[in-house]
Amino acid sequence: MNIARLSALLLVTFMASAGCAHRAAVVPADSPGMRPTVATVAPDAAAAGTALPVAGTERADAEVDEEPAAVEAGQGPAAARGEVSDPIAGWNRAMFTFNDRLYFWVLKPVARGYRAVVPGFVRTGVRNFFHNLTTPGRLVSDVVQLKGREAGIELGKFMINTTWGVLGLWDVFAANPEAKIPEGDLGLAMGHYGVANGPYIVWPFLGPSTLRDSVGLVGDFLLDPTTYVQPRTAATGIYVYREVNTTTFRIGDYEAVKEAAIDPYIAIRQAYIQHRARAGDTYEPEQNFIYP
Amino acid sequence: MRLLLALALSVGLALPAAADTAQPIDALRGPVEQVLAILKDPRYSAAATKKEQRDHLWEIIRGVFDYRAISARAVGRNWRLFDPGQQQAFTDAFSELLGNSYLSRIQGAYKNERVEFLGQELLENGTARVKSRIVRDADAIAVDYSLQREAGAWKVYDVNIAGVSLVQNYRSQFDQILGEGTPAQLIERVKAKNSAQAEK
DSSP: OOHHHHHHHHHHTTTTOOTTGGGSOBOOTTOTTSOSOOOBOOHHHHHHHTTSOOSHHHHHHHHHHHOHHHHHTTOOHHHHTTOOOOTTHHHHHHHHHHHHHIIIIIIHHHHHHHHHHSOHHHHHHHHHHHHHHTHHHHHHHHHHTTOHHHHHHHHHHHHHHHHTTTTTTSOTTTTOGGGOOOOOOHHHHHHHTTOOOOSEEEETTTEEEEHHHHHHHHHHHHTOGGGGOSSHHHHHHHHHHHHHHHHTTTTTHHHHHHHHOSSHHHHHHHHHHHHHHHHTTSBOSOOOOOOO | OHHHHHHHHHHHHHHHHHHTTOOHHHHHHHHHHHHHHHHHOGGGOSGGGHHHHHHHHHHHHHTTBOHHHHHHHHHGGGGGGSOHHHHHHHHHHHHHHHHHHHHHHHHHHOOSOEEEEEEEEEOTTSOEEEEEEEEETTEEEEEEEEEEEETTEEEEEEEEETTEEHHHHHHHHHHHHHHHSOHHHHHHHHHHHHHHHHHO
16 A cells, blocks of 8 residues: 555546556456446436536535445445544654655655666566565465455466566566456455454554554565565665665655645545555555655 | 626526436546647647646636535535635635646646546436546556536536545545634635645
8 A cells, every 4th residue: 555546546536637547546447346337327317316406505515414425435434434543643643744754855856866867667677576576465365365366366477477577577467457456465354354444553664554554564574575685784775775666656646645635644544544445446556655 | 797697597597408418427528538638739748838738627627527516525514614605715715726736737747648438327316426547558547426416517526536535535634624623714724725836
């Protein structure tokens, strides 16, 4: 789950124009995660639409009472009301500020410099390589949730990309919509079994999370092969390098969220919670974040 | 002046009947195509023409959204605390914020993405959902629009991108601010944000 993706979500909006398509959660055409809907045009329902009262404040009040958007979006009742448990808001806001500074003062300039000298195909290759390497976490999440089809696809992709894709540098399935499945993590797997988010937590360096997702992160961390690289400084170096590389694909996204928000801390918190509530249903290419 | 107003009113009243057959998806398809055409238009590739391009974009999307509904929903149950003047002031300021934030982003980040419309769904309460996705290379973002009828025409009152609702996201911010302050203070904050953006 990364914030850049959230930013993308918030950004692209209006004209369904363009924003940062590569960063946002991705829904393939025939993804099973896509809610079953569409293309049901009922003429009488259309006619019923005209019966809506129009104009004036009465209408505005009436529509407020419906509390519609969230409920329709399929969130739970608490999420629908936009309620997030945030008992340590003081700490969280401080960490949010820390991550914000970290992004603007360190990560962004470094990523910019790196992007200026490293061509796009290399950065994509690096991203693919790490994504392939973190297959175990996604696979375990699928298996735990008894998602046989997804587990099979993860495993198949891993084997093909590691061999034909030269250690995962090339994503052989990049253009294959069949292979685009929701990518799980242990936080989502726990959610699948009814574990609630618990309090919202912002971690320094890691960014937004919840109690449940933090426990998941520990598991995901243990399932990440780069965790076991020795010496420890090398493992840390790899992690940082990976974040810098990932950041090059999303420079500008976080800035735009901040730009559009009245209270960026709340905007990101809300987006995190809402997005996680649906993340298991939609394909998301990246599961890492480092900044607010 | 009065004649113009009368004319406008009569046209306005005549329209709903004609628009009954209009589908919500059509209310989006045309404008989205226009927006993409403007974004691709080489005429606007020079930095000096960005302002002109922005005005052009703004003109198109203005008609697609119901800003009053978006504002009322983003404020939520606290909308009643706003007197009519405040509701108008808030709607104006919030529309400006949305326009500024997103237009500059759209202008800056467009890289030949396609927009595909997947279909529409008419709900029993008279609202509609239009599902679309933005496609770049092999990736796609799901973008769902919520529409309702306003004077006979379908207008967007919320945009949901991969599970994150624009209205709901703002509502969580406004709830917090209104929990600690007054509607006037919220309007001030939105205005202050607008001025800060304008200075950039």
